[in-house]
Amino acid sequence: MTDRENGGLAGRDRTASCGGPYGGESGPGDCGDPARFEVARHLRAPLWVCPVHLGPSLLLADGVLWPPGIRLVR
Structure with missing residues (x-):
């Protein structure tokens, strides 16, 4: 399966949650x-x-x- 077929998330968690609002280092937002x-x-x-x-x-x-540097992941 290619990276494109995988939704651009090869080797990554497909259900990644938003780290917003500002990307705090203590954990997900x-x-x-x-x-x-x-x-x-x-x-x-x-x-x-x-x-x-x-x-x-x-x-x-x-x-x-x-x-x-912004990349679309889904």
């Missing part, structure tokens, strides 16, 4: 919606967010690259 985007961050794990929390995470999450 309060959202719980399925993550649709991966936001690249400097010296941190990528932040997985839903469409609602994409904008706030770009503005307020720690270590977000600029220009932001």
Whole structure:
């Protein structure tokens, strides 16, 4: 099965939850919606967010690259 057939999540949890609203390092955020985007961050794990929390995470999450590196994961 290719990465494309797998929904772009080869080797990853297909039910990943949103880490929003701002990608707190203490654990997943309060959202719980399925993550649709991966936001690249400097010296941190990528932040997985839903469409609602994409904008706030770009503005307020720690270590977000600029220009932001955003990837659609589903």
